[in-house]
Amino acid sequence: MNKYLTVSIDSLRVGHYVVGIDKSWLETPFLSHRFLIESKREIEHMKSLGIKVVTVDPTRSLFVEPSPLEEIPQWEEEVVPAPLLKEVPYSPHKSMEMLTSLHEYLVRKFRRLFEDLRGSGQVTSPLDTAPFLKAIDEVERIGRDYPDSYLFLSHLQSSDDETFVHSVNTMFLALYLAHSQKSAREDAVLWGLAGLFHDLGKVRIPLEILHKRGPLDPEEWNIVKQHPLIGEELIKGHTKLPPIVAKVAGEHHLRRDGTGYPNSRSFEDTDAVTRAIMIIDTFDDLISDRTYRPGLSPSKALKIIVDAAKDSLDPRWATQFFLSIGVYPVGTVLELAEGEIGIVTKYHPHPETGTPASRLEQKFSVMILKNRSGFPLAKPVIRTVTWSPLGLPPVTKTFNHSDFMIDWEMIQGYAKLWVE
Numbered sequence: 279m280n281k282y283l284t285v286s287i288d289s290l291r292v293g294h295y296v297v298g299i300d301k302s303w304l305e306t307p308f309l310s311h312r313f314l315i316e317s318k319r320e321i322e323h324m325k326s327l328g329i330k331v332v333t334v335d336p337t338r339s340l341f342v343e344p345s346p347l348e349e350i351p352q353w354e355e356e357v358v359p360a361p362l363l364k365e366v367p368y369s370p371h372k373s374m375e376m377l378t379s380l381h382e383y384l385v386r387k388f389r390r391l392f393e394d395l396r397g398s399g400q401v402t403s404p405l406d407t408a409p410f411l412k413a414i415d416e417v418e419r420i421g422r423d424y425p426d427s428y429l430f431l432s433h434l435q436s437s438d439d440e441t442f443v444h445s446v447n448t449m450f451l452a453l454y455l456a457h458s459q460k461s462a463r464e465d466a467v468l469w470g471l472a473g474l475f476h477d478l479g480k481v482r483i484p485l486e487i488l489h490k491r492g493p494l495d496p497e498e499w500n501i502v503k504q505h506p507l508i509g510e511e512l513i514k515g516h517t518k519l520p521p522i523v524a525k526v527a528g529e530h531h532l533r534r535d536g537t538g539y540p541n542s543r544s545f546e547d548t549d550a551v552t553r554a555i556m557i558i559d560t561f562d563d564l565i566s567d568r569t570y571r572p573g574l575s576p577s578k579a580l581k582i583i584v585d586a587a588k589d590s591l592d593p594r595w596a597t598q599f600f601l602s603i604g605v606y607p608v609g610t611v612l613e614l615a616e617g618e619i620g621i622v623t624k625y626h627p628h629p630e631t632g633t634p635a636s637r638l639e640q641k642f643s644v645m646i647l648k649n650r651s652g653f654p655l656a657k658p659v660i661r662t663v664t665w666s667p668l669g670l671p672p673v674t675k676t677f678n679h680s681d682f683m684i685d686w687e688m689i690q691g692y693a694k695l696w697v698e
Contacts, residue, residue, distance in 0.1 A: 290375035294340075384417075387413070429608040448559055451561065455554055477528050528540075580605075624642060644661050
């Protein structure tokens with residue numbers, strides 16, 4: 279393993295290979311924090327950004343390294359440079375903290391993109407998608423060792439912000455499904471990009487239609503059905519995103535039974551990423567509160583998806599999604615047979631299969647929030663629950679988190695109870 283050296287910015291020289299800096303990747307314009315210093319101008323640019331300390335790799339630098347600092351500065355753990363995450367992984371708790379910030383950042387950034395596009399009317403220059411790629415790469419990097427965090431952060435968002443939060447949630451769930459398929463890092467990031475940008479075409483849908491509380495009339499519905507093609511054209515013509523991202527945007531509302539749109543496309547011509555995003559998009563839509571109806575529990579949403587796979591959604595990907603997140607997905611609020619109310623926090627791998635989605639038996643942890651008399655606990659406790667298809671169900675009801683006004687902001691203070 280490489281022995282990295284931490285040096286001051288004043289000791290940095292042309293020829294050093296940088297592997298980390300004392301700034302979060304969100305605070306710098308660099309797409310990566312791993313690069314060779316090739317000119318003095320690069321060093322001056324780093325100084326202008328307020329960078330004071332860098333980490334260098336002696337084995338990849340082009341000359342003998344200077345002595346390291348006698349005392350390494352104590353910057354916050356959550357801003358440890360992204361490229362060091364593999365060598366110095368975050369604890370699960372810190373992963374949750376970082377991913378919370380990234381979720382918020384992406385929602386803000388995506389909202390700003392929509393506002394800019396709405397305000398500009400016609401798009402005349404390429405859209406800057408580099409910050410989104412950079413952020414998704416970081417989400418993938420942090421979450422790969424603790425993918426349950428994707429489920430927590432996507433299931434427990436509390437917002438009336440349908441388009442932006444939904445898009446980021448879809449991205450998080452796409453990364454989760456990609457990880458469950460053992461996808462390579464580059465492929466997982468591609469899935470995340472497809473999930474984030476799948477609804478970009480809604481930027482051309484009038485706000486009064488998007489936010490309408492009642493049912494849409496036929497004319498309004500025809501306008502909404504244009505958003506896949508609009509999104510596809512925006513991505514194709516005004517971004518440098520990979521072609522599959524545009525393809526997913528244009529086809530994510532197609533259905534096997536012909537009930538989807540646009541009706542000029544064929545479901546049979548879609549590929550695996552599109553069919554998976556269809557499942558994820560539907561799932562997040564079902565569990566999210568909307569202006570016209572409350573969200574369902576994740577378990578109830580899963581049942582609808584499994585039923586839809588009989589004729590409209592892809593059965594293979596519906597099955598894969600179901601097996602990856604379990605009968606009672608992480609983040610599900612439920613009532614146990616004994617009467618307590620809690621939230622699923624973790625699945626335990628089955629000793630025979632090594633996966634949490636064993637068809638033989640499932641064991642999962644629940645953080646109890648209310649006792650059997652319905653009173654909130656002063657301090658939540660963790661219970662381990664076993665579910666088997668051969669026995670009585672340990673759960674009597676499942677709920678959407680908003681039914682109990684539970685959201686991530688409320689429970690993240692207890693994260694150390696289950697993630698460490």
